[in-house]
Amino acid sequence: MLLHKKIFIALGALSILSGCGFEPLYVERKPDEGWYYKGEFDTSIADEMEKIRVELIADRFGQLLRNDLLDSFTPKGIPSTPRYRLVVDNIDKQTVQQALRDDITATRERVRYKVDYYLYDNETNKQLVRGNSLAYVSYDILGNPYSTTFAQKKIEQNAADIIANDISLRIGAYFHSVMTKRGDPNTL
Numbered sequence: 623m624l625l626h627k628k629i630f631i632a633l634g635a636l637s638i639l640s641g642c643g644f645e646p647l648y649v650e651r652k653p654d655e656g657w658y659y660k661g662e663f664d665t666s667i668a669d670e671m672e673k674i675r676v677e678l679i680a681d682r683f684g685q686l687l688r689n690d691l692l693d694s695f696t697p698k699g700i701p702s703t704p705r706y707r708l709v710v711d712n713i714d715k716q717t718v719q720q721a722l723r724d725d726i727t728a729t730r731e732r733v734r735y736k737v738d739y740y741l742y743d744n745e746t747n748k749q750l751v752r753g754n755s756l757a758y759v760s761y762d763i764l765g766n767p768y769s770t771t772f773a774q775k776k777i778e779q780n781a782a783d784i785i786a787n788d789i790s791l792r793i794g795a796y797f798h799s800v801m802t803k804r805g806d807p808n809t810l
Contacts, residue, residue, distance in 0.1 A: 667797045671695050671790070674741070675704035683713060683735065686779055690786030695793075705744055710789075712738040712754075720760070732760040735781045739789050741796070751796050755788040757781035 674695045679688045687710060692700070695708075714736040719728035734756065741751035759781045761773035 666801060667794055670705075670797050670801075671794060672698065673701050673705040674708050674793070675701060675706065675744075676708045677710070679710050679713070681713065683715070683778055683782060684710070686782035687713075687737070687786055690782050691789065694786055694790040706750070707742045707744055708789075708793075709740045709742070710737050712736075728763055730760060730762050732758065733777060733781070734758050735785060737785055741793055751793055753789075753792060755785045755792075757784040757788075759784075 672695060676688050676691045676695065679685065691708065691710075714734075716734045716736075718732045718734075719730075720732055721730040722728055736754060736756050738754045739752070740749055742749055757780075759777040761770070761777045764770050764773070
């Protein structure tokens with residue numbers, strides 16, 4: 623009985639997702655079969671994302687962010703002839719002290735990172751994607767300065783991970799929308 627209930631819930635969830643227009647990002651849709659899953663994955667979006675060169679980004683946070691983007695876009699290495707160029711700039715870091723003690727010293731800080739990014743086609747120099755990404759992270763200010771410094775570095779890496787994931791998902795969604803409209807990844 624429990625197995626039937628789980629199957630019913632799974633089918634219900636799939637029908638809700640299909641009704642709202644949900645489409646998996648990295649799988650191939652076969653028009654004659656009408657469903658996505660046949661054990662065959664379409665790698666055209668990942669292949670297109672491997673053609674992105676990530677420009678250098680200033681400061682330590684920019685280095686962390688660029689490394690995460692390189693891992694996401696080009697896991698096999700930097701392309702020798704990139705078709706696209708990703709520019710990330712305007713890194714804005716704002717720190718707000720929270721949880722004040724009686725002597726007005728903070729025990730916690732919340733940090734907001736915001737970056738702007740632009741994806742260009744190298745052949746036409748046309749801007750394809752433009753956006754910004756945010757990450758909110760926080761850490762405790764401890765009595766030991768080493769621990770606080772370690773926490774600051776950890777949240778900086780976490781924020782870079784969050785922003786890199788957001789940017790790669792948005793660019794992947796862009797390629798997905800372009801390829802599903804045109805049908806051929808070579809006509810981008």
